[in-house]
Amino acid sequence: MPVQRAVKPFDRKQSLLPRLRVVVGGEIALGPGKVELLEEIHAAGSILKAAQRMSMSYMRAWTLLRTMEGCFRTELVTKNRGGKSGGSAQLTRTGRAVLRLYRRMEKDCLKATRPGWRQLRRYLNLKKRR
Amino acid sequence: MPVQRAVKPFDRKQSLLPRLRVVVGGEIALGPGKVELLEEIHAAGSILKAAQRMSMSYMRAWTLLRTMEGCFRTELVTKNRGGKSGGSAQLTRTGRAVLRLYRRMEKDCLKATRPGWRQLRRYLNLKKRR
Numbered sequence: 001m002p003v004q005r006a007v008k009p010f011d012r013k014q015s016l017l018p019r020l021r022v023v024v025g026g027e028i029a030l031g032p033g034k035v036e037l038l039e040e041i042h043a044a045g046s047i048l049k050a051a052q053r054m055s056m057s058y059m060r061a062w063t064l065l066r067t068m069e070g071c072f073r074t075e076l077v078t079k080n081r082g083g084k085s086g087g088s089a090q091l092t093r094t095g096r097a098v099l100r101l102y103r104r105m106e107k108d109c110l111k112a113t114r115p116g117w118r119q120l121r122r123y124l125n126l127k128k129r130r
Numbered sequence: 131m132p133v134q135r136a137v138k139p140f141d142r143k144q145s146l147l148p149r150l151r152v153v154v155g156g157e158i159a160l161g162p163g164k165v166e167l168l169e170e171i172h173a174a175g176s177i178l179k180a181a182q183r184m185s186m187s188y189m190r191a192w193t194l195l196r197t198m199e200g201c202f203r204t205e206l207v208t209k210n211r212g213g214k215s216g217g218s219a220q221l222t223r224t225g226r227a228v229l230r231l232y233r234r235m236e237k238d239c240l241k242a243t244r245p246g247w248r249q250l251r252r253y254l255n256l257k258k259r260r
Contacts, residue, residue, distance in 0.1 A: 012154050012155030012156075013153075013154070013155060013156075014152070014153065014154050014155075015152075015153045016150060016151070016152055016153075016235075017150070017151040017152075017153060018148060018150060018239060019148075019149040019150070019151050020146060020147070020148055020149070020243070021146070021147040021149055022144070022145075022146055022147075022250065022254075023143075023144065023145045023146075023147060024142050024143070024144050024254055024255070024256070025142030025143060025144075025256075026142075026143075029254065070255070071254060071255055072253050072254060072255050073253060073254070073255045074253075094253055097249075097253065098250065098253055101246045101249055101250045102246075102250070104246045105146075105243040105246040105247060105250070108239075108242040108243050108245075108246060109148060109238075109239040109242055109243050111242065112238040112239055112241065112242030112243075113150070113235040113238050113239050113242075115238075116231050116232075116234045116235040116238060117235060119227075119231055120152065120228065120231045120232070120235070123202050123203060123204075123224055123227065123228055124152075124154055124159065124201060124202060124203070125154070125200070125201060125202050125203045126154070126155075
């Protein structure tokens with residue numbers, strides 16, 4: 001195991017976030033927010049509920065979804081427009097594959113950047129600001 | 131060499147951008163924009179010129195720099211306030227190390243995500259939109 005500097009309880013929290021962005025023809029096909037939306041739809045089985053969990057409007061969720069789907073060959077989500085319940089939605093096979101690949105790339109990125117991150121952290125000021 | 135799908139001349143451009151973000155105590159210490167600013171200061175030897183190249187105000191460049199430097203133990207840029215020329219600025223040893231480590235982490239991330247990206251690309255729709 002690598003030796004890490006001891007992190008004191010009052011130190012500021014430090015993190016490296018791999019915010020991968022997939023761009024197609026100038027449009028953002030996937031990024032952290034869009035992928036979170038896919039994940040929430042998968043968990044909730046509903047676009048409305050996913051939007052609510054992410055504190056975004058139903059309209060906004062649809063817009064993000066439309067942008068994403070314009071960048072892929074097939075649908076990412078099957079939509080069944082419903083009544084009061086807001087309908088149901090499930091990720092398609094492609095949707096699930098895309099979600100899985102994105103999360104895998106994030107993990108691969110974090111793992112690969114670990115040596116650099118360990119070095120970079122030494123330069124950080126973790127003291128609380130005066 | 132991996133076999134790639136032939137990209138037709140009219141296909142939409144696709145790319146994977148590793149937008150790494152370093153967060154310290156809720157503040158963004160480093161991200162693509164801040165690192166580009168460091169790089170431009172390094173190239174131009176001046177905060178004013180770097181700001182101009184990035185089409186941002188001198189004030190904005192200073193604000194970004196102040197946020198960055200609040201997250202590190204030592205200065206990233208030595209500043210010599212000047213007259214008409216806007217003074218000169220150079221990256222400190224820490225500034226150069228931080229820049230180098232960030233770019234290295236980007237490369238490490240791109241390399242590590244290549245297998246996932248190769249798979250993900252197959253799902254993309256590269257036809258121009260009607």
